[in-house]
Amino acid sequence: MSATEAAPRVETPTIGVGRIGPVWMLVPALVLLIGFFVLPYLSIITMSLREASTRAVYGEGFTLAHYATALGDPFIWRILGRTLLMGAIVTVITLLLGYPVAYHLANSRSRWTSLLYIFVLSPLLVGLVVRTFAWMIILSNNGVANKALMAMGLVDFPLQLMNNSLGVTIALTHVFLPFVILPLLGNLQAISPDLAMASRSLGNSRMRTFLKVTLPLSLPGIQAGSILVFVLSISAYVTPAMLGGTGGRTMSVLVVQYLVDNFRWPAGAALAIIMAIVALIVVGLYLKLTARAMRRLP
Amino acid sequence: MRGAGGVEKTIWDRLFLVLVAAIYIFLMFPIVLVVLLSFNSGEFLAFPLEGFSLRWFEALFSNTRFLEATSYSLRIAAISMIVNGVIGTLAAIYVARHAGNNRDRIRLVMTSPLLVPEILTAIALLFYFYEIGIGTDYSIGIQIGHIVVTFPYVFLNVSSALFNFDRSQEEAARSLGAGGWMTFRRVTLPAIKPGIITGCLFAFVISFDIFNISLLLKSLGRNTLPLELFDYLRFNFDPTAAAIASLSIFLTFAAILIIDRTVGLRSLRF
Numbered sequence: 186m187s188a189t190e191a192a193p194r195v196e197t198p199t200i201g202v203g204r205i206g207p208v209w210m211l212v213p214a215l216v217l218l219i220g221f222f223v224l225p226y227l228s229i230i231t232m233s234l235r236e237a238s239t240r241a242v243y244g245e246g247f248t249l250a251h252y253a254t255a256l257g258d259p260f261i262w263r264i265l266g267r268t269l270l271m272g273a274i275v276t277v278i279t280l281l282l283g284y285p286v287a288y289h290l291a292n293s294r295s296r297w298t299s300l301l302y303i304f305v306l307s308p309l310l311v312g313l314v315v316r317t318f319a320w321m322i323i324l325s326n327n328g329v330a331n332k333a334l335m336a337m338g339l340v341d342f343p344l345q346l347m348n349n350s351l352g353v354t355i356a357l358t359h360v361f362l363p364f365v366i367l368p369l370l371g372n373l374q375a376i377s378p379d380l381a382m383a384s385r386s387l388g389n390s391r392m393r394t395f396l397k398v399t400l401p402l403s404l405p406g407i408q409a410g411s412i413l414v415f416v417l418s419i420s421a422y423v424t425p426a427m428l429g430g431t432g433g434r435t436m437s438v439l440v441v442q443y444l445v446d447n448f449r450w451p452a453g454a455a456l457a458i459i460m461a462i463v464a465l466i467v468v469g470l471y472l473k474l475t476a477r478a479m480r481r482l483p
Numbered sequence: 484m485r486g487a488g489g490v491e492k493t494i495w496d497r498l499f500l501v502l503v504a505a506i507y508i509f510l511m512f513p514i515v516l517v518v519l520l521s522f523n524s525g526e527f528l529a530f531p532l533e534g535f536s537l538r539w540f541e542a543l544f545s546n547t548r549f550l551e552a553t554s555y556s557l558r559i560a561a562i563s564m565i566v567n568g569v570i571g572t573l574a575a576i577y578v579a580r581h582a583g584n585n586r587d588r589i590r591l592v593m594t595s596p597l598l599v600p601e602i603l604t605a606i607a608l609l610f611y612f613y614e615i616g617i618g619t620d621y622s623i624g625i626q627i628g629h630i631v632v633t634f635p636y637v638f639l640n641v642s643s644a645l646f647n648f649d650r651s652q653e654e655a656a657r658s659l660g661a662g663g664w665m666t667f668r669r670v671t672l673p674a675i676k677p678g679i680i681t682g683c684l685f686a687f688v689i690s691f692d693i694f695n696i697s698l699l700l701k702s703l704g705r706n707t708l709p710l711e712l713f714d715y716l717r718f719n720f721d722p723t724a725a726a727i728a729s730l731s732i733f734l735t736f737a738a739i740l741i742i743d744r745t746v747g748l749r750s751l752r753f
Contacts, residue, residue: 207581211589214574214634218592221631222604225611229603232610242613282506289503303739304507310735311514312692314709315728318716319513322520322528322725329516329530362510420600423694427716437602444606444699457606 233454242450251455261439261456265463268435271350272419275357276411279365282358283410287369288399305370309363313423320356320428321347348430356428357418364417365410372406373399408475412468419464436460514732521725528722539726549727552711559622559707560690563629568683571637572675578638579645590642597635604632605699612700619702628696633689637682644678680745684738691734 233251238244255261290301308316323329324346331343346352376399384394422437429438436456443453520528524536543549574593582589596604605628612624619625652674656666697707706714712727 207577210573210577213570214593217570217631217634218595221608221627222596225607228610228614229607285499285503286506301507304511307735307739308510308514310688310739311732312709313694314712315517315731316513318712318724318728319517322516323513327529332530359509359513416600420602422602427713440606441698444609450610454606454610457603461603
């Protein structure tokens with residue numbers, strides 16, 4: 186139904202271009218994406234404005250009460266703060282760990298490069314539940330990490346490594362590391378090696394060359410990768426749900442709890458929208474800050 | 484590694500290599516661990532390994548719930564792959580060849596499911612399906628959700644194959660008298676086939692793995708494999724779970740191998 190509204194917009198002849206082409210090729214994709222992607226997003230907004238009901242998942246009338254309740258609740262603010270902080274920490278750590286790997290892959294000419302590339306790529310393609318399950322094996326009280334620490338005599342009793350923010354942060358770092366490596370790799374490979382060579386031949390040390398030439402030129406990759414990881418980690422559901430317990434509960438876990446366990450759809454929708462708006466503001470500020478740093482680039 | 488002409492490796496080079504090696508190990512360790520433990524004969528998900536055994540895979544294959552979940556996941560993934568293989572390829576060709584001034588705008592719409600968190604899309608579809616009366620009683624809801632989320636993978640991979648394709652070959656075919664369909668079937672399609680294969684395999688693997696969409700849109704009592712594993716782990720923590728996880732890891736690596744053999748991994752587009 187929506188496709189019939191959308192298709193003519195594309196059909197309108199663009200001035201100066203005589204050939205419009207076979208629009209039918211685009212129609213199925215537009216039906217899919219407008220009918221089952223764009224319109225559904227509008228229904229999050231309408232849902233968040235509906236009244237609550239005790240007999241159904243939502244009521245008849247419309248209200249702003251869910252936003253007011255959520256924004257006045259210190260518990261929600263605490264969870265929101267924790268989610269953002271965790272996202273920021275995961276972003277910083279993945280950048281610090283991902284940069285050396287991307288740099289190595291970009292410059293590697295060994296015959297193992299292809300295998301190393303699989304090392305980076307495969308965690309991305311293995312399901313989230315599987316990867317988080319692996320971290321449960323490692324981080325639980327009787328898990329691999331605690332056993333190893335105790336065997337080495339570093340601790341006397343098991344450390345609490347999961348069911349808190351720490352466990353979620355460790356696992357999210359692993360889960361999203363490839364998302365920072367891949368954009369950086371693309372960026373680093375696109376930088377002409379002549380630039381670094383020129384800097385070296387002018388007598389700069391390798392470190393200085395990296396800091397003054399390579400690093401500034403890779404800022405776009407850093408920007409893209411960090412935004413990706415930040416958005417993915419603050420919206421992650423599986424990992425905090427499996428590893429977080431109540432101490433590591435994030436906004437996504439709370440929203441799903443509202444929807445699935447408590448059947449409070451309008452309130453859950455309002456929470457989801459608050460989270461999305463906060464995320465947009467943070468990313469917007471970050472883009473502004475990094476744009477200033479990148480403006481000094483040639 | 485970067486020293487042109489055999490420059491001596493300094494201590495910093497070696498330290499850097501050790502650091503990078505540690506990060507590669509960090510990336511692979513959890514996955515290797517799960518596979519190792521799924522073949523371990525011991526009762527618990529812990530070291531030391533006691534011996535090789537297939538008992539946990541036997542336990543898995545005698546569990547009807549897991550088998551049903553696996554076949555349900557395979558079915559959803561296969562349908563997502565086929566549907567997107569057709570409509571994603573068509574859309575990519577249209578955008579590459581005919582979109583004109585609207586190209587960037589249409590491209591943005593086509594990739595948008597990748598640009599927003601999957602959990603938000605899942606929530607949006609849940610509300611929407613109730614509003615338009617489909618609800619979650621049938622598999623159609625979860626199936627549409629999977630198709631929407633995996634669509635950009637086919638679109639992007641085919642787009643990138645089209646971008647790298649030299650159009651003069653098409654013109655040559657046309658000038659030799661081939662019609663539009665003939666040119667497409669004999670020239671364009673073979674040239675972009677690697678992109679289509681990669682995109683389709685990607686769509687399949689991602690659909691097989693995704694969780695949030697399935698969690699919110701599943702109909703009662705019908706679990707996909709990741710959901711079944713998630714539910715299982717709530718009450719159990721044993722090597723059967725590792726066997727399921729291994730199975731899904733093998734599937735992923737099979738796909739990676741096929742992509743690597745046919746088109747090369749570096750052509751992947753996210």
